[in-house]
Amino acid sequence: MSNLEEEIIRRKYAARREELIRQKKNRHYRDMGVRYLVPAIVIILIVTVIVCVLVKVSKKKDEKEAFNGPNISIEKSKAVEEEVLDEPDVPAPHLVYSATDNAQTTGLPGDVVSSYGILIDLADDTILAQRNARTRISPASMTKILTVLVAAENINLEQLDDTVTITLEYTDYSYANDLSAVGFAENEVVTVRDLFYGTILPSGGDAALALACYVAGSEEEFVKLMNDRLKELQLNDSTHFTNVAGMYDEQHFSTVYDMAMILHAAIDNELCRTVLNAHTYTTSVTREHPEGIKISNWFLRRIEDKDCGFTVECAKTGFVMQSRNCAASFADDEDGHGYICVTADSSSGWRCIYDHVSIYSAFSGLTEKPPVESSEDSIPVDNTLDETEGADEGLSDNNELLDMDEPSLAEGLSMGEENPKETPDTDTQKPDNKIPVKNEITGN
Numbered sequence: 001m002s003n004l005e006e007e008i009i010r011r012k013y014a015a016r017r018e019e020l021i022r023q024k025k026n027r028h029y030r031d032m033g034v035r036y037l038v039p040a041i042v043i044i045l046i047v048t049v050i051v052c053v054l055v056k057v058s059k060k061k062d063e064k065e066a067f068n069g070p071n072i073s074i075e076k077s078k079a080v081e082e083e084v085l086d087e088p089d090v091p092a093p094h095l096v097y098s099a100t101d102n103a104q105t106t107g108l109p110g111d112v113v114s115s116y117g118i119l120i121d122l123a124d125d126t127i128l129a130q131r132n133a134r135t136r137i138s139p140a141s142m143t144k145i146l147t148v149l150v151a152a153e154n155i156n157l158e159q160l161d162d163t164v165t166i167t168l169e170y171t172d173y174s175y176a177n178d179l180s181a182v183g184f185a186e187n188e189v190v191t192v193r194d195l196f197y198g199t200i201l202p203s204g205g206d207a208a209l210a211l212a213c214y215v216a217g218s219e220e221e222f223v224k225l226m227n228d229r230l231k232e233l234q235l236n237d238s239t240h241f242t243n244v245a246g247m248y249d250e251q252h253f254s255t256v257y258d259m260a261m262i263l264h265a266a267i268d269n270e271l272c273r274t275v276l277n278a279h280t281y282t283t284s285v286t287r288e289h290p291e292g293i294k295i296s297n298w299f300l301r302r303i304e305d306k307d308c309g310f311t312v313e314c315a316k317t318g319f320v321m322q323s324r325n326c327a328a329s330f331a332d333d334e335d336g337h338g339y340i341c342v343t344a345d346s347s348s349g350w351r352c353i354y355d356h357v358s359i360y361s362a363f364s365g366l367t368e369k370p371p372v373e374s375s376e377d378s379i380p381v382d383n384t385l386d387e388t389e390g391a392d393e394g395l396s397d398n399n400e401l402l403d404m405d406e407p408s409l410a411e412g413l414s415m416g417e418e419n420p421k422e423t424p425d426t427d428t429q430k431p432d433n434k435i436p437v438k439n440e441i442t443g444n
Helices: 003-068 140-152 157-161 168-176 192-200 205-216 219-232 256-267 270-277 298-303 349-364 409-414
Strands: 116-121 126-131 163-165 189-191 280-282 294-296 311-320 324-332 338-346 440-442
Touching: 116 256, 116 349, 126 349, 140 192, 140 205, 140 219, 140 256, 140 270, 140 311, 140 324, 157 192, 163 192, 168 205, 189 192, 192 205, 192 270, 205 219, 256 270, 256 311, 256 324, 256 338, 270 311, 298 311, 298 324, 298 349, 311 349, 324 349, 338 349
Parallel strands: 280 440
Antiparallel strands: 116 126, 116 338, 163 189, 280 294, 311 324, 324 338
């Protein structure tokens, strides 16, 4: 074979070898793409779809919350059933409550001692009876109705189980100002739920301040929220608050009409209504209180067996020397027809209860209604207030002490109470058998 032929054959073999190498590389790259690139593209597409779906769902949720406002709920009595109020009917932030009188509006019954009072029919927001209803008073611990309302509107469901450490500032707030107290110990760790019930049932100044600081950081900032809420309710011209507990201050004032509107807003908030409705509550188990602290709403406990034609569902009392005994309550009849009653300047805790009984009785048909001509700015002559009637209640010179205390035995006898019991220890007294089980609530 000639050299020329050998060269031709050699070059053919070289070209063939290069072609085989190139094909092998192409197959390798194709295999790598199938093995890694395609799965990567699929994963990227799946992640992109998931992210888009989550963003869309989150956007819809934000729009729904912005429209409906915050959702508040509370765990009801575990002695009855484990029930969570998932979507309470919270009033719109700027919803305004009002009530008007008419030609049928009367005065309060003649046996009502309170110098100020009002009864409102919630079916049509009509004032059924009134006495000095728009005259300025010191609202005392009725203030705490707005305290819990503002707090409820500024937290969510999960926060009810948050814990708060009770500081010396909180405990001293009650003792230094002669206020009622739940009885929390310094450094005790309690829940936000405990603070809500502690603010209302025993009218605890310690709980009210702790709740305010939890929500707003300080009492001062929380009071700003309270007064802002009064503006939304359009009550700021006749009501202004300077503290969360109801201590007397010349710039801390309201009227029984305004307090009725505040209570109306509160009972429309499911959390507030549940707290205001509780007859008893036991705080969370802690190292300082291994069995919790049992607290009571004595107004509800003492009025529940009085025959006034209505069922009193919610209540908050108060006392300062400047307006003496006062109370705000909500009641309904067998058909669920609602009424709000607020009174101030009664002569004792027991007399305040019987004032509400008398007012409700007059408009439930149990007693004769008062005459129309005694509607406003009039106090019956025979209602001269006995300065000694509340002497055994331990009243302070400035602020209320005994929102948490049951009326005394002597007062019960004087008001015709059947089988009065001895005055209970405020935090450890066991509930009597008349209290509905559904109104006993535990904190854990």
